[in-house]
Amino acid sequence: MALIAQPFRHPDSGIYYLRRRVPDDIRSVIGKTEIRRSLNTRNHHQAKAAFAAAYAESEKLFQQARQGDLHGLRAAQTGMASDGETCPPLLSQHTPAVTSAPVPARQAVTAPTLSQVFQRYAESLALSGRPEYVHRRHLVDYGRAVERFTNAIGDLSITSIGPTEIQAFAALLTSTQAKGKDKPLAVSTVRLTMARLSSVMAYAVDSGLVQSNPVITSRIHKRLGSAKPKRCLDDDRSYAWSELVKMFSQPEFVALRHAEGRPGNALFWLPLIAAYTGARREEIAQLYVSDVRQNSNGQWFIRIIDDRPDKSVKTDSSRRDIPLHTDLIALGLLELVQGNSSSSRIFPQLVKVSDGFAGIVSKAWRPLTQKWGIYRAGRSPLHAFRHTFKTLCREAGIPKEVHDWITGHSSGQVGDSYGSNPLSRMAKELEKLPSIAKEAGLLTNTATT
Known part of the structure; x- marks a missing residue:
């Protein structure tokens, strides 16, 4: 995108600036293609704080330009003025001075299209302070939802999208054939698409472009049903x-x-690690050597964290430390990291594609379970280990708070955000699990090979 939606550091002075591309529909009113404002600091953290306020002021300026408010526009020009010669005035030098004479009514500015609104929505994400690679992933996912709408219904003016268009879009989605399959999109995919589209529409409401969110007023979520599965x-x-x-x-x-x-030896280790930790397949597949650690008490653990561009977590509570069960250490898990660079991945043979690092493992594991007579329709062969781990924890009497810590499930209670989850407590409780490896003869086989 041409617009720089983050503080811009001047290469000579080191001072940070807000720089924004003026949208095409109001460029003639503003009189410039770009606005710039000094944030008056060389400190990046201070600049990020000042950037949020400056960005809000520029958004107000754009809104006043669209409404033809010359008085407010002049006031906004004053508010957005910068120091020195580095920030030109926002309005053209030929803009006539505001007088007491009545201002002729301006022709109404055409409302932006959905794709244009999404562009502004994408630019506003810089205010969240999240890493750049998180923004990119967000834009890909939410941009796909917008693209589906524009392909199916059209790139309509944002004010032309109402409950009727939302219902029509949902109907088309539910009848759309899933890619590479002879069946329609899953309801969960349709629901997720509508939720992402709703987020973009909510931004349009917050920006004053529309009065209400058509996704919500259409009540389409009622028709699609609850995202929470019924208890079985x-x-x-x-x-x-x-x-x-x-x-x-x-x-x-x-x-x-x-x-x-x-997938090589990942097909051996991923199911085992999932069975002993309840971790998600992608959390395991993306691990780096540096994520296998030992604390001051000698306890080995793995750290689930999104500290690199090629790593991600599902929720905030997914960032966690998981103690390694003694069975995994006895099986030789530490051999995968010993002598290897901390900047290398544990399973370097796994390549990240559209379905993540673990997609190839999942595709290879399914036919094995079918061959062994264990496959069951409706049960995810790899994700089933996460469900199994929770069941085994309950059967072993491991407290809910502990296996929630291990699996990264949040209770939603404020108190859970205080303090830390003690690794020693988790490790002690984890040893209550029955030994899958011993029962299956893996440890005996490991010792003799």
Whole structure:
């Protein structure tokens, strides 16, 4: 994008500035293609704070320009004035002075289209203070929802989008065939698309472009149903203990420990780590050597964190430390990191594509479970380990707060945001789990090979 939606540091003076591209529809009113304001600091943290206020002032300026408010525009010009020669006045030098004479009514400015609103929405994300790679991922996901709407309904004026258009869009989505499949999009995908579109429309409401959010007023979420699955008394999402033992005792599985290529030995370790930690497949697949750590008490643990551009977490509570069960250490997990650079990934053979690092592991694991007679329709072969871990914790009497800490589930209670989750407590409770590896004969096999 041409507009710089973050503090701009002058290469010579080191002073930070707000720089914004003037939208095409009001460029003739403002008299410039770009506005600039000094943030009067060389400190990046101070600049970020000042940037938010300056950005809000520029947004007010644009709104007044669209409304033809010359009085307010002149006041905004004064408010946006910068120091020195580095910031030219926002209005053209030929803009006539405001007098007491009545101002002729301006022709109404055409409302922006949905794609134009999304561009402004994207620019406003700089105010969140999140890392740049988080913004990029956000823009890809939310931009896809907007693109789906414009392809299906058209790039309509934002004021022309109402409940009727939203309902029509939802109807088209529910009948759209999923990519590479002979069935329609999942309801969860439709619901997520509508939620992302709703966020963009909410920005339009906050910006004064529309009076209400058409996604909400359409009540489409009622028609699509709740995103929260209904409680099922029969556990169809977890593996039974006998299924765990059967999978991990297969000679074909044991041989994967030394497999090469893609997915290679990741097909051995990912299911095991998931079974002992309840971690998500992507959280495991994206691990770096530096994420396997040892504290001052000698406890080994893995850190789930989005501290690199190629790593991500699902929620804030997903950032966590997970103690390593003694079985995983006995199986040789630490051998994957010893002697390797801390800046390398544990499973470098996994390449990140549209479905993440772990997609290839998931695709390879499914046919194995089918071959072993364990596959069940409706149960995700890899994600099932996360459900299984929670079930085993409950059966072993591990307190809910502890297995919530380990899996990164948030209770939503304010008190949970205070203090830290003690690693020693988690490690002690984790040892209550029955030994899957011993029951499956993995430790015996490891010791003899």
